[in-house]
Amino acid sequence: MTPTPSQIAFFATAAKGTEGALRDELRELRLYHVRADRGGVHFEGRWEDGWFACLHSRIALRILAQMGRFEAPDGPALYDGVRQIDWTPFLTPEHTLAVSAACRSGGLTHTGFIAQKTKDAVVDQLRDLLALRPSVDRKDPDVSLFVHIAKDQATVYLDLAGESLHRRGYRAEHLEAPLKETLAAAILRLCGWDRVSPLVDPMCGSGTIPIEAALWAGNVAPGLLRRRFGFERWACHDATAAARMAEIRSVAMAARRDTDVDILGCDIDPAAIDLAGSNARKAGVRPRFEPGTVETLRHGDGPGFVVVNPPYGERLDADPALYDGMSAAFRSQRGHCIAVLAGSPAIEHAMRRQPDKWYALFNGDLECRLLIYRNAV
Numbered sequence: 001m002t003p004t005p006s007q008i009a010f011f012a013t014a015a016k017g018t019e020g021a022l023r024d025e026l027r028e029l030r031l032y033h034v035r036a037d038r039g040g041v042h043f044e045g046r047w048e049d050g051w052f053a054c055l056h057s058r059i060a061l062r063i064l065a066q067m068g069r070f071e072a073p074d075g076p077a078l079y080d081g082v083r084q085i086d087w088t089p090f091l092t093p094e095h096t097l098a099v100s101a102a103c104r105s106g107g108l109t110h111t112g113f114i115a116q117k118t119k120d121a122v123v124d125q126l127r128d129l130l131a132l133r134p135s136v137d138r139k140d141p142d143v144s145l146f147v148h149i150a151k152d153q154a155t156v157y158l159d160l161a162g163e164s165l166h167r168r169g170y171r172a173e174h175l176e177a178p179l180k181e182t183l184a185a186a187i188l189r190l191c192g193w194d195r196v197s198p199l200v201d202p203m204c205g206s207g208t209i210p211i212e213a214a215l216w217a218g219n220v221a222p223g224l225l226r227r228r229f230g231f232e233r234w235a236c237h238d239a240t241a242a243a244r245m246a247e248i249r250s251v252a253m254a255a256r257r258d259t260d261v262d263i264l265g266c267d268i269d270p271a272a273i274d275l276a277g278s279n280a281r282k283a284g285v286r287p288r289f290e291p292g293t294v295e296t297l298r299h300g301d302g303p304g305f306v307v308v309n310p311p312y313g314e315r316l317d318a319d320p321a322l323y324d325g326m327s328a329a330f331r332s333q334r335g336h337c338i339a340v341l342a343g344s345p346a347i348e349h350a351m352r353r354q355p356d357k358w359y360a361l362f363n364g365d366l367e368c369r370l371l372i373y374r375n376a377v
Contacts, residue, residue: 066155163230
């Protein structure tokens with residue numbers, strides 16, 4: 001069974017700009033001592049709370065457990081600090097390992113060197129204790145570590161997620177420039193969607209926004225779609241831990257609910273509609289998908305929500321006329337809230353008025369604005 005210190009410090013990582021949405025989500029999930037920070041959200045609890053967050057968070061990318069914190073102005077100090085942590089509950093010589101790192105404002109400035117020294121400390125500890133050492137597997141490790149160094153202060157984390165949590169498992173295929181599932185979920189929360197009002201995405205592509213909306217409305221824990229998490233491959237995840245995790249999954253399964261919320265996705269590309277429908281079936285939800293263009297959008301008088309990630313700039317080439325047509329169509333949606341993820345100033349200019357609210361978000365490395373207009377534009 002996983003070691004059980006009374007309280008573990010966790011850090012849930014998030015796309016830049018979505019930290020506030022993740023904070024609100026984790027508070028809604030009744031996790032403890034939730035506090036937003038740059039790049040994610042802190043919370044505290046038992047190991048099971050970390051498992052629970054992996055299963056239920058729609059916005060977090062990874063759930064990290066803090067294993068140690070110490071001064072690391074140079075390589076020997078980093079090596080010694082990592083080696084002081086007991087890694088035997090998590091790794092055996094039969095397990096594989098990978099280490100990633102980030103750093104700023106300190107004596108150690110090369111992430112590759114930091115990862116190498118960390119790996120050396122871990123495998124040397126196990127070799128000295130067990131006469132054998134684990135192997136490195138950067139593509140599919142059993143145990144993933146992350147080291148963050150800022151101003152010579154090193155924090156070493158275990159990654160509970162393994163593969164990034166945005167990989168729900170339903171989107172085996174996608175079109176060009178897909179929106180990450182976690183960012184779609186954050187957009188839905190930030191725009192104020194209530195999980196009851198009708199919602200339409202008139203440029204749905206592979207269907208990520210409508211599918212995430214349907215999962216949220218149906219109270220479907222996004223981690224239920226995954227086969228397993230990283231922590232389920234640790235040495236300490238024995239039969240007792242597996243049985244407890246099965247109970248947590250079972251409770252989440254029972255909490256799902258049927259919903260008749262009107263969620264619609266449209267796209268001009270028939271292949272996109274077919275793909276979106278296939279992805280929704282894999283996710284076990286039933287939003288509607290229909291061929292159509294944004295210019296012909298007719299979703300009835302409100303209240304309702306239009307949530308869209310239009311093509312822009314580096315992501316996809318877009319004719320400026322598309323933005324004008326999009327703005328005109330949105331003005332016809334009386335009583336609706338309009339939320340647009342804009343990666344180009346041309347999109348905001350086409351809206352012809354200042355948004356009622358906006359958030360700076362990052363779609364990958366591309367800085368965007370989430371523009372929110374109340375009662376249409």
